[in-house]
Amino acid sequence: MIFVRLFTRKESCLKKLPPSIYAFLMSLLLLVACSSAMETALVVAQTDVIATRPVSSPVPTTIRDIQTVPTSFATNTPQAIDQSRYDCSLDLTHASRQYTVIATVDYAAKSADVAQRVVYRNDNGDDLMSLAFAIEANHYHAFNLGKVIYEGTELATNLSSNQLTVSLLEALPSGCTVMLDMQFSVQLMPIAVENAYKGYLGYSERQMNLGHWLPTIAPRRSGEWLIHQPQQVGEQSVLEQADWDVIVHVDNASDSVNVAAPGRVARIDDNGWRFQLQGGRDFAMSIGEDYRIDTVTTASGVTIDLFSFPDAVVQTDSGLLDGAKHALEQAHLAFDQYEALYGPYPYERAVIVQGDFADGMEFSGLVYVGTRWFYGFTGGIRNYLTLITVHELSHQWWYAKVGNDSALDPWLDESLATYSEYIFLEEYYPDDKAWWWTFRVDTYLPSGYVDQDVYCFSDVRSYINAIYLRGVHMLHDVRETIGTEQFFAWIAQYAVSGSGRIATPTLIWSLLQATDYASTDEVRSEYFSQPDILPQNADGDSFTSP
Structure with a gap:
């Protein structure tokens, strides 16, 4: 039996992957082959990924390297169950959670078909007969599960609200690793007044926002999976750090389409991108056809990219005011200060996106700053554009680097x-x-x-x-x-x-x-x-x- 911790207000207050071929330069050949209606099981053909730097482990005294992660999927052959099905080598040099994602986005339809491989090491001290995934997109009716497959066998699942339970064929011992392949689709809803604060998962006329759209294995505490009941006020996600390798292919969009997403980025063809993010608690991205990109490099060599729209430049009586330029300048100053006070920034890039929804929102390596703050910019420092920009940027330390329970200890x-x-x-x-x-x-x-x-x-x-x-x-x-x-x-x-x-x-x-x-x-x-x-x-x- 699986126990998922769901906190209610009462309890808490009492105290479609179409066929696609991607060509990689630099020793990488990626083939994507998935059947219609997601009827074909997935397996990964592994390709080397070069490690460039270590990433902090959940145990501060351990240094781990970037793991070689799979980057393409093909058809599986079912294998017989045997006692050695799990890798129990207990290799602590790799992250306990690794996600490899191939997403084909239909920009016109505001949808995505996704193949996701999950590699999970059980570090919890007890054997597990099931895994629990947090999937906020399902609670907001944006998620459609296809299959979850292990070694060619489709696994039993239970999907309810913001949680997905996957039953394993046999217990996963402590210290052992399991690899699952998932197929699902995401259909975004338009950003409206009633979901303005959740616009990081939705679309406007000029922007697709995909935040908390991917299933992630929940933290486990005291023998329970930690998944909180969602609500409109505040945030409820509690996420462990993981390594991400994400391929994004955007169809039915103009040649000017661009993807704002965190991590090391490589353009793989005219409408394909690859992002690699180590130590991210999530992977969020925003897609648009009219993005202007401004860039600055910090004293420590981190690149800050700001994705904005033309209306970030406002005509005033005294001339043009460039809100995007202002936000980037202030972000640069704040970044250097926060590194001096709080320690090194955990990623190679920091991405700021003008978001067509209320206020702002933080993700690992990416933050949104609401469009209204760009509209309202009148120059100077005394404005919400300045404050929300530096506020959201600081969440790269207070959320992405140092996590907490955002529902119980916000x-x-x-x-x-x-x-x-x-x-x-x-x-x-x-x-x-x-x-x-x-x-x-x-x-x-x-x-x-x-x-x-x-x-x-x-x-x-x-x-x-x-x-x-x-x-x-x-x-x-x-x-x-x-x-x-x-x-x-x-x-x-x-x-x-x-x-x-x-x-x-x-x-x-x-x-x-x-x-x-x-x-x-x-x-x-x-x-x-x-x-x-x-x-x-x-x-x-x-x-x-x-």
């Missing part, structure tokens, strides 16, 4: 991302600090406990007020209590200790020195419904860093 990433806005102004535009507190925070008279989960909120405003805005007040009060130097040392240590993990409130607070933790008692009592976060010893003292 403050861990959102308050840090919002406070990163202030830190940015403090460094580059100090005369605008007081403006920020008034414009961004205090004008909304924020209230509510910072440690509430998303199911305690029925509207977006009250959620933002408590988690984001009261959250920054809390962080600032901690800073004033323990001192600026010690505060940034604490945050930097959290960035190191939480890297590659799904961090918890216990982790961040345990990184304070004992005296500093004790000195924040009043702050925690003011902002948290449960201020006593760390366990105590027999003498009543909290366990913290020595």
